[in-house]
Amino acid sequence: MLAALHEDSDANEMRLSGENLQRARHRFALQQASRACTHLSQRQASNDPQYREVMLVCCLLFVISELLLGRYDNAFQHLHSGLRVLKETQHYHSTISLDESLVHIFGRLDIESAHFGLGTPFLFTHFGTDDDVHTLDNFSIMRNVPDVHRRVTFLLNMGIPFLARCWPLSAVEVAAEYDELFQRQQQLLSLNYQFQHDFGIFCRDFSHNLCGREQQAIDVLQLQSLGQILSLKTCLIKGSVPASLKPEYVALFSAHQEFLAKCSDRPTLTLDYGVLPGLWVVASQCPDYSIRLQAIHTLQTWPHCEGIINSNLIVSMALKKLKEELRTHGHPYSSIIDADMEEKLSRFLLDTLMSSQQSTNWSFIRGVDLLQRHSRVSA
Structure with missing residues (x-):
């Protein structure tokens, strides 16, 4: 099933964007x-x-398959089913080893799903408590790749739900909760800066x-x-990002370019965090439009x-x-990329958003605004 859909x-x-039983591979997958x-x-x-472990593997395969089809609601239903099985197994069947x-x-998928729903993970909701912050003391010394991976993953798991909470907020809502949000922002930034210091020692x-x-x-x-550091630094800014931050966006984009130039093995599917979050930060927020265009390309x-x-x-x-943004600032617009490709991407985006009942809650795109913009442009 998964192989056919991936192919x-x-x-x-x-x-x-959806199942099409006119396609032979889709019929086979079904x-x-x-x-x-x-x-x-x-x-x-x-x-x-x-059985429980087999069922979890099957849930995971269904999740990935539905994501490949662009059916996010179905994917999250399978994900939540798997998470419930996982929770039941850990709580009531402790003798079963997973x-x-x-x-x-x-x-990882549960934490990431915070951006696609109500702003919090379904099961792994404990990240970010004071106990978790103290747990980082155990990661202070990094001697190998697994040590670095555990530390970064832990920080991402703390930061992602916070970003999912902040990005959809309006300026008025940020102001109403500013003290709490600012304190949390600074705490997460401090932890990430500490990692950067320790990472330098590791290198x-x-x-x-x-x-x-x-x-x-x-x-x-x-x-x-x-990428997370820059996201955290700007997540409470509602409006244009200050031009003074341009060097940080340029540095982040240059680091991605350097990495991709050396990365010949580029899979079409991975379940781990990768380069997309950092490139999204540059492509969507950089105050220099030319850098944003390069990131998009x-x-x-x-x-x-x-x-x-x-x-x-x-x-x-x-x-x-x-x-x-170009229209808002009165700049003329001509097709930024190949017009045919832009139309395909626009149609794919609209089909995907319209097929999901939760798309209006996707924290990083302001789904309602995006759909309204598309309607205005089409009209």
């Missing part, structure tokens, strides 16, 4: 999905001790021992940290998905945002 998505540059459900039902009746990497993947003392694959992993982890060169995020959605949203 079809890859052939369509990761721009599927058949395989039905078979999987039948086998799961049979396995449940067998009292197999591995693969640690599987638990981490569900946790000085241990980077010479890294192989090529490990160095690539370290590079992308650093990009994720830098960079995103276009690699159609792929990172967990829940599809690069085509990022490109489409960044283009819409840029066009609206």
